[in-house]
Amino acid sequence: xxxxxxxxxxxxxxxxxxxxxxxxxxxxxxxxxxxxxxxxxxxxxxxxxxxxxxxxxxxxxxxxxxxxxxxxxxxxxxxxxxxxxxxxxxxxxxxxxxxxxxxxxxxxxxxxxxxxxxxxxxxxxxxxxxxxxxxxxxxxxxxxxxxxxxxxxxxxxxxxxxxxxxxxxxxxxxxxxxxxxxxxxxxxxxxxxxxxxxxxxxxxxxxxxxxxxxxxxxxxxxxxxxxxxxxxxxxxxxxxxxxxxxxxxxxxxxxxxxxxxxxxxxxxxxxxxxxxxxxxxxxxxxxxxxxxxxxxxxxxxxxxxxxxxxxxxxxxxxxxxxxxxxxxxxxxxxxxxxxxxxxxxxxxxxxxxxxxxxxxxxxxxxxxxxxxxxxxxxxxxxxxxxxxxxxxxxxxxxxxxxxxxxxxxxxxxxxxxxxxxxxxxxxxxxxxxxxxxxxxxxxxxxxxxxxxxxxxxxxxxxxxxxxxxxxxxxxxxx
RNA sequence: GUCCCCAUCGUCUAGUCCGGCCUAGGACAUCGCCCUUUCAAGGCGGUAACAUGGGUUCGAAUCCCAUUGGGGACGCCA
Numbered sequence: 373x374x375x376x377x378x379x380x381x382x383x384x385x386x387x388x389x390x391x392x393x394x395x396x397x398x399x400x401x402x403x404x405x406x407x408x409x410x411x412x413x414x415x416x417x418x419x420x421x422x423x424x425x426x427x428x429x430x431x432x433x434x435x436x437x438x439x440x441x442x443x444x445x446x447x448x449x450x451x452x453x454x455x456x457x458x459x460x461x462x463x464x465x466x467x468x469x470x471x472x473x474x475x476x477x478x479x480x481x482x483x484x485x486x487x488x489x490x491x492x493x494x495x496x497x498x499x500x501x502x503x504x505x506x507x508x509x510x511x512x513x514x515x516x517x518x519x520x521x522x523x524x525x526x527x528x529x530x531x532x533x534x535x536x537x538x539x540x541x542x543x544x545x546x547x548x549x550x551x552x553x554x555x556x557x558x559x560x561x562x563x564x565x566x567x568x569x570x571x572x573x574x575x576x577x578x579x580x581x582x583x584x585x586x587x588x589x590x591x592x593x594x595x596x597x598x599x600x601x602x603x604x605x606x607x608x609x610x611x612x613x614x615x616x617x618x619x620x621x622x623x624x625x626x627x628x629x630x631x632x633x634x635x636x637x638x639x640x641x642x643x644x645x646x647x648x649x650x651x652x653x654x655x656x657x658x659x660x661x662x663x664x665x666x667x668x669x670x671x672x673x674x675x676x677x678x679x680x681x682x683x684x685x686x687x688x689x690x691x692x693x694x695x696x697x698x699x700x701x702x703x704x705x706x707x708x709x710x711x712x713x714x715x716x717x718x719x720x721x722x723x724x725x726x727x728x729x730x731x732x733x734x735x736x737x738x739x740x741x742x743x744x745x746x747x748x749x750x751x752x753x754x755x756x757x758x759x760x761x762x763x764x765x766x767x768x769x770x771x772x773x774x775x776x777x778x779x780x781x782x783x784x785x786x787x788x789x790x791x792x793x794x795x796x797x798x799x800x801x802x803x804x805x806x807x808x809x810x811x812x813x814x815x816x817x818x819x820x821x822x823x824x825x826x827x828x829x830x831x832x833x834x835x836x837x838x839x840x841x842x843x844x845x846x847x848x849x850x
Numbered sequence: 851g852u853c854c855c856c857a858u859c860g861u862c863u864a865g866u867c868c869g870g871c872c873u874a875g876g877a878c879a880u881c882g883c884c885c886u887u888u889c890a891a892g893g894c895g896g897u898a899a900c901a902u903g904g905g906u907u908c909g910a911a912u913c914c915c916a917u918u919g920g921g922g923a924c925g926c927c928a
Contacts, residue, residue, distance in 0.1 A: 381928045416927055473926055487851040490924060509926050527855070536853050544926040551928045575854060575923040605920065640863055643876040662863075664856050665921060672862065672878040732890035807887045819889040
């Protein structure tokens with residue numbers, strides 16, 4: 373039975389890189405019919421917060437990455453680690469180190485300045501007596517000769533000279549255990565079979581392998597995923613724009629689109645670009661994960677999001693856009709009585725309006741923004757559009773359209789089109805000449821869905837009002 | 851500085867393991883054309899890559915070595 377885990381440290385929100393690691397673990401578990409465990413690595417008490425734990429889980433829930441076990445928290449398990457440390461100490465596999473952080477830092481700087489590797493020199497290994505007045509940390513005794521080989525599923529065998537590895541701290545002087553130690557204790561106890569994590573952990577792996585050995589356990593299989601980088605090929609960070617997963621929610625991205633994008637970042641399946649979740653689960657395999665780092669490309673994500681928006685039904689899309697409409701104050705919150713009443717009366721109409729915009733929108737935010745001329749009573753006309761399309765030359769068209777529409781029986785797409793065609797014929801001109809001024813009049817700008825759809829959705833009353841206002845702007849006097 | 855990893859269009863990648871099917875395929879972006887009621891969407895087409903140098907071989911994007919470039923690690927962070 374395959375068992376994998378996602379083990380974030382709650383020192384920040386769930387970011388793009390973390391989400392990709394979580395996704396690959398989740399996909400592998402789902403593909404193999406295994407178990408996906410969530411474990412919170414919060415041994416660093418000074419930097420871990422409850423808020424970030426909540427935030428990370430919120431991000432995973434939004435992405436629909438459900439876990440089967442956990443969340444386990446390492447701070448709940450300190451007694452387990454403590455007994456392992458004591459055991460190592462008793463067996464001579466670890467020792468007390470009385471060097472202070474300040475001393476270590478000083479030596480590190482000195483070594484770096486002199487061009488030497490900044491490794492711990494093992495000086496406390498031979499200490500027989502405690503150093504008075506100091507509380508020691510605990511270091512693990514690494515072998516000093518030989519080689520350690522990591523058999524990575526993605527990279528193949530990677531070997532390290534043990535002489536390169538130093539005795540690392542497994543318990544701080546305050547008694548709390550550190551990452552390289554607890555990660556192994558937990559993976560053993562949680563029976564993790566495959567450790568899938570970022571590339572940045574590859575160098576830690578030989579250290580961890582020796583902990584497994586000292587604990588008397590087999591190592592799990594390792595798979596180190598290539599990193600995600602920004603456009604300048606440096607590690608992805610805030611400088612590259614939004615990195616937190618929830619920021620993408622706020623920008624109007626669909627979780628499935630982000631998932632699809634992230635899946636293709638480092639993994640491929642022939643020429644296929646778009647995958648449903650089921651396809652992803654069915655086709656995911658470790659063999660098709662690439663080895664080289666990938667640049668995060670927001671433009672391709674935006675394209676994918678547009679694809680997903682167009683695949684979403686108007687009903688669902690309307691529900692998804694609602695929060696953005698409420699936030700913009702275009703729609704009253706349906707939690708309130710009046711908002712609720714409005715929505716029940718206008719749901720179909722709202723869906724039609726949303727549907728008209730899906731083809732030309734790539735985010736929910738774009739849809740919500742474009743909804744303004746449907747939902748507001750009046751529109752503000754863009755000055756440039758006004759100058760170009762609301763003037764003495766177009767006044768006749770506007771007047772004819774107003775005249776034609778005021779007597780129209782059915783205010784529908786087809787009926788509207790007929791009126792426009794008559795006016796076009798009468799003036800022996802092109803539809804664009806008539807449509808564009810009307811578009812400016814009713815939407816305030818030069819860009820919108822098809823004009824007949826727009827008019828039908830806006831309705832006769834508001835259309836006529838806006839046309840009249842536009843005629844005044846064009847110089848019409850009563 | 852030391853160690854580790856990586857290297858195909860601007861970007862994500864197919865092809866690499868099992869050399870010939872590759873005059874290197876797809877996607878995003880970009881450019882042009884078509885469609886057209888504006889903007890999109892859609893259709894068609896274009897520009898654009900095997901980092902460099904050595905080998906091995908009848909033959910190398912594919913195998914080997916070196917160089918260069920990029921990334922990562924070297925914490926009482928994870």
